[in-house]
Amino acid sequence: MTEALLIHPPAAPLRGRVAPPGSKSITNRALLLAALARGTSRLTGALKSDDTRYMADALRRMGVAVQEPDATTFLVSGSGRLRAPDGPLFLGNAGTATRFLSAACALADGPVVVTGDAHMQKRPIAPLLAALGALGVAAKAPTGCPPVTIQGRGGFDGEAVSIDAGLSSQYVSAILMLAACGTGPVRVSLAGDSIGARGYIDLTTAAMRHFGAAVTQEAPGAWTVAPGGYHAADLHIEPDASAATYLWAAEVLTGGSIDIGTPAGAFTQPDAQAHALIAAFPHLPAEIDGSQMQDAVPTLAALAAFNATPVRFTGIANLRVKECDRVAAMAAELSRLAPGLAREQGDDLVVTPCPPGAFRPARIETYADHRIAMSMALVGLRVPGVTILDPGCVAKTYPDYWRDLGALGVTLREAAAG
Known part of the structure; x- marks a missing residue:
């Protein structure tokens, strides 16, 4: 260029x-949920850009088969598990990929480092890590921004978590998508009334339901997510x-x-x-x-x-x-x-x-x-x-x-x- x-x-x-x-927000949500599902999902109308390629490449490195048969389609084949990659996951300045994967890496079978470029390393992530800690996930970022080190152990233990979403609704979305992979119901709630663009949480819960998760909004700032994980599904992205x-x-x-x-x-x-x-x-x-x-x-x-x-x-x-x-x-x-x-x-x-x-x-x-x-x-x-x-x-x-x-x-x- x-x-x-x-x-x-x-x-x-x-x-x-x-x-x-195609929508970046929906594409990156769908890529992750399809990766956590068992079976093969076809995502059509998808965005192929730097942000979504970082997500797709990271998933490949974690053992997920991601194919691109044409300019707007991803074929994602998952086993319901994630493998710890052989090195840090570099995600550029992709906020959705960084926040979503920092939570999902709790499901990996070993430690994972999530990092990005100089701009990403100035974007706060501490509220998300605090929420992960409440679920028993060991995750740290010494500067409060990426790089983040997550000690993946194939799951998490917590049953309830409160999230400070004043800086970004992506923190809530990341925890909600992880919550469906628990061994029991997980209640996710907001700490305070401040939140980023709330409509993006609705995008998240809609995508979760599409891939088979049961998520119920109990109050304007509280959701309960049932265990059971995700199943493969085809999705056309707007x-x-x-x-x-x-x-x-x-x-x-x-x-x-x-x-x-x-x-x-x-x-x-x-x-x-x-x-x-x-x-x-x-x-x-x-x-x-x-x-x-x-x-x-x-x-x-x-x-x-x-x-x-x-x-x-x-x-x-x-x-x-x-x-x-x-x-x-x-x-x-x-x-x-x-x-x-x-x-x-x-x-x-x-x-x-x-x-x-x-x-x-x-x-x-x-x-x-x-x-x-x-x-x-x-x-x-x-x-x-x-x-x-x-x-x-x-x-x-x-x-x-x-x-x-x-x-x-x-x-x-x-x-x-x-």
Whole structure:
């Protein structure tokens, strides 16, 4: 991939049909659950990207047969057991893979080290390890972030666990998926009311049930998971709602018509909630609570730069511990285009639109974060001279993003990074 891409604002509205890739969130859940099941599962419509390849490769190293017969299919054959790998599992900056596997490795037959790149080694995981400890699983991370060492012994002993999910709902999902492999019922509850995007827990429990687990929500913050493990099942994975937000935004920014092949109402992922807000552009509300659609916030912030009135994004403190500090990144990169366009206020992000003539060309730092690259590219649909640095980082979840924009009529030119 080139070091930088210069985006030319299209001369006409973007029109055409583009199918976003499969859901990263569902693909990585399905890969793990299929691996823990007995038998062979066929996952179609799946995402093939850096994040899902890290998960698939890690499972292979733990004795699971994972085949890829075509560009959107995984065939996963599991025995219901995991083997300790012959060395550390490197998962790049894949948060789902790192959190989910850190819990699942309790089922391995020996010690496992889960690690990632420099960015992943700054992302907190201590609350998950505390929850594992409550289940009798020995897991440690001296810095509170990966690498994590899990002493797998083929199972766990605990019957109840309380999780601090204030930083990420993935901690809850990881424990829930592990819980079905216990020898008795396990009650999983939240410690306090704070939680990341709650809708992703619903994705987790739906996937668990699809693969045969019995999970019951006893209260808004409590679940009971019956023992019994998982059975093999075929699953068709819906498109990625977070990826769809870029296409929905590109449509309204250019006054175009983009068919993504899936109605907004058909998505089960939380980020699909952003569609109603995007459809209201250029009259986004004065305040947007991003807590339950966190990955859509950068998209909405890019749109807010051209809104009729200022927009304040609240409930987004968790964005500071994603692939990068997305609150700071969006404030900094939007303000390259016009001083004061965006600013941090506590953990909120405030975007104050400016007249079209106030924008200036800018080279956009992406912080190795796919969502910063893809959302800031949307600004280039209206502002001449926007150059995206390290555009290849989109391979994390949407490898064909630039190709798809080009297919819709956006001209992209290679540029020098320096």
